[in-house]
Amino acid sequence: MRLETDDTETRDLVERYVARLALPTDRLRVTTDRAAFARWLGRRVPSSLGGAYAYLPSAGEHAILINLARIDRAQPRAVEVVVVEELIHMRDRLDGDLRRHARHGYDRIATRVAEVSGASLEEIRSCLLPVKRRELRYRYVCPSCGHEVRRRVRGTWSCARCSPRFNPRFVLRLVPSGPVAPAQGVAAVAPAVAATGSTLGNRLGAEGAEVRVGAGSSAEDD
Numbered sequence: 001m002r003l004e005t006d007d008t009e010t011r012d013l014v015e016r017y018v019a020r021l022a023l024p025t026d027r028l029r030v031t032t033d034r035a036a037f038a039r040w041l042g043r044r045v046p047s048s049l050g051g052a053y054a055y056l057p058s059a060g061e062h063a064i065l066i067n068l069a070r071i072d073r074a075q076p077r078a079v080e081v082v083v084v085e086e087l088i089h090m091r092d093r094l095d096g097d098l099r100r101h102a103r104h105g106y107d108r109i110a111t112r113v114a115e116v117s118g119a120s121l122e123e124i125r126s127c128l129l130p131v132k133r134r135e136l137r138y139r140y141v142c143p144s145c146g147h148e149v150r151r152r153v154r155g156t157w158s159c160a161r162c163s164p165r166f167n168p169r170f171v172l173r174l175v176p177s178g179p180v181a182p183a184q185g186v187a188a189v190a191p192a193v194a195a196t197g198s199t200l201g202n203r204l205g206a207e208g209a210e211v212r213v214g215a216g217s218s219a220e221d222d
C-alpha cells in the first residue's frame, strides 16, 4: 500500500479499516493531497469532494483521496466516516458492484458506512465543512419571481418557489458575473429530473449532486 500522508489519524484509520473490510493492499494507493490524486487520475478533481475513490484501469490500481481540507475535523468521527466510505467503494469494486450513489448520505452506501464504522447517519451527513461562498460562483435568477440562487456548477434547474417540481416555465437564468448582491441561499431549486434529453435531466438534487449520465471507463465515486 502506498499511503501518502503524514496525517496520523488518516493512516491509523486506513490501516484499521483495510483489515476490517479484508481489502488487499498491494494495489492500493491513498493520499490526502488532492493535487496528487488528480495526477493519478490524469484529470481535475473538484475541491468540494470530501473523498474520492477511483479504479485506475491502466495501472490496475485502486486510488483513494481523503480530502482533509473539506472534512470538518471538529466532529470526532468525520475523517473516519470518509475513510470507511471510500474503502467501501473499493470493496464494492472488488465484489463487482459498480453502482453509484443514489443520494449521498441517504443511500445504501451511507447505511453500510454506519454499520461498518458505528457512526450515526447524522454524523455521516455532517462530516464535511460547508461549501465556501467563492465556490458558489454561478448566480441564477428566476425569470418569474426574481428569486436568486447560487450554484457551484452550471446546470438546468427551475425555481422551487414557483413550482415544487421541475417546470420549464420557471427555468433559472444564469446571470453574467459581476457585482454580486447578498445571496438568499442555495437550496431553493427544483432539480431537472422530470425532463429528459441531454440538456435537462442531467443534474439532480438540491445539494448540487450531479448524476453522471455517461460514466467514463474508469470507475470513480465520491
Ligand SMILES: [Zn+2]
Binding pocket: 142, 143, 144, 145, 146, 147, 159, 160, 161, 162, 170
Ligand atoms: Zn420563482
Ligand SMILES: [Zn+2]
Binding pocket: 085, 086, 089, 101, 109, 221, 222
Ligand atoms: Zn461515496
